[in-house]
Amino acid sequence: MSGILCAIRGGPSSRPTIATSIKLAQETGEIIYFLYVVNLDFLTHSSSSKTNHISQELHDMGEFILLSAQEQASEAGTQAEGVIREGRVVEEIIAYCEDQSPLYVILGQPEEEGEDNLLSLERLQTFADRIKKACQAQVIFSSEKDISQEED
């Protein structure tokens, strides 16, 4: 078991997750594995014939998002790699945990009800339990508050 798994999708909501994983990597010396999941569910209502081509475009976009996160990790003096998988986000995180057995898994935490995030607060704990069951990893929640407190 080694490494820190940090699933991201880019954008402002991933900033706290990336920052938490970098901080943890600095403390533990572990490698960060940034994970981006290509999810094509939004194509179900149109352009079904273009799925293959769009999948490639989204892989490319994901690679950019990962490179951006890796760049931040590198600037902070930590080691980071990017991983792209395709499918449903939750299932792919679990599958990665089963395959690679990371030591830590960083999850984004919603600040309040209805905020845009991968999971609601209620489901987040259930998800964390599933991760622990899959790979015994320690699950750490990150939030915007942590970052702002740190900046203060």
Next chain:
Amino acid sequence: MAKTRLAGTILFILALAIFLFSMENVSAADVNNGFSYIFGKIQDAQLQPVEGVEVSLVSGVNSNLETLSSALTQADGSYAIKVPLLVPKQARLNFSRHHFQQKIVSIPPEDLTQLQLGNSVSFPLVTLEREITPAFWIAALIFVIVLVLIATGFLHNTLAAFAGASVLLAISYLGSPFFPDLYIFNFPQAITYIDWNVIFLIMGMMMVIAVVENTGIFHWLSYHAYRISGGKMIILLPVLMLITGISSAFLDNVTTMLLMTPITVQIALALNISPLILLIPEVFASNVIGVSTLIGTPTNILIGSFGNITFNDFLTNLTPGVFLAFLGLVIYSWLTYRKELTEEKPGSPLLLKKLEERGKITNPENLKKAGWIGVGMMLLFIFGEKVDLLPSVTALIGASALLIWIRPDIDEMIGAVDWTTLVFFMSLFIVVGAIQEVGLISAIATMIGELIGLNLILAMIVVTWFSAILSMVIANIPFTAAMLPVIAYLTLIIPGAESKVLFYCLSIGAAMGGNGSLIGASANMITAGIAERAGYKITYKYFMKKGFPALVITVSLALLWLFIRF
């Protein structure tokens, strides 16, 4: 893959059925010089010819009519009814058709005399009035349900339209034997509403697009847009908008945004800015410039085919107005995002290098061939009208030539055709055909006609804004399909509208109206879907806040052009 096969099978069955029924329906004019004929034409209250009216020569009293001879009216409303050698003095013509009031008209004595002498006569034009039956309300209800299912996303667009068409036919076939007033139309009638010019044009263009999209042209263009702008956002934004818009004028908007959005996100990440600053104006540009050509949007394809408006007509009558609207859109986008556009942020050298690596043509050979074929197709679109070459034929010629020249994996190319969309269009034509058949469209046309009167300026304003506002909330393809007969009626009755200006108003409203809300156009939804996967959510509120002013500006400018032009 399974979905593609299923859709392909449905398409094949439909095509086979059409072939068989068209064989059955071929009725050559019964030319028999030994008889005389009564010729005539039938129209409805909207002055449109009525096809399929049973015209019978009858004698006797109303309660006991004896049919001496009968004929059906053709697509142009004309009929030729064979008259027996001995014509009774009280002979009359009986006109009957589902969804119209029956009409019995006496034959004038002088015509009767001519017929008895063995001469053919021309009967005066007959206008039939509509009859509102339960079928009217059922067809209307099913149309509304299909619209709601599409708008809410409760069912896939294609499934909603396909189910709607099936229910309409099921009611006609299974309900009418017990309750004759439930009859809407039969299958042969239903398929006459499918516009095959539209279906084959879309199919041909899909094959061409499939080749082009795999050449890396979008990556190349986008990277060079960045290079030309020197990273200056104030220049980069309009250049990207122009690339997106011009692509949308020749490819469909959804494909353009599917390809442009991931690339734009990459550019934005490399420049360390929010992708929404570029994406929102891009999708607006796609919806605006898309209407500049006949093939730019499905709504234009529908309008062009129905209104017999050529590629050149769109270029000369609409394109300048579209570019005027685009200019307004660029200024609006600059003002809206002025703060973000003027902010100096350092880009990421690593990501910019990656952007450069990707900004290459991946298949120059195919791009070159597609370019030549594209030029050929443009020439055929432009000059083909001189020999009445339909746009669908040009698209099929172009697609075939490209496939023969490139010789790709044919399964892959056939798979690139979005059969789901084609089945959607065919089913939708049937659903819209049903409301046409039962007279709902006529009722709407009459109502709008009475509301507008004979004022062309008022008609232009009403059609444009009515289409734009409605396209914000309902899918613009079914809306446009339903509006076409209404516009045809208005074109016929309003002096000055014969220039087909109202069709251009519909084109502008239906397409640019899509900018008013996130659900207004499929391209908006696709852009939002991809942006969300990059961590940038486009909410309904955000889109409307930026989009509604864009709608008002672009529609006003395009309408202004139409006022100047016509």
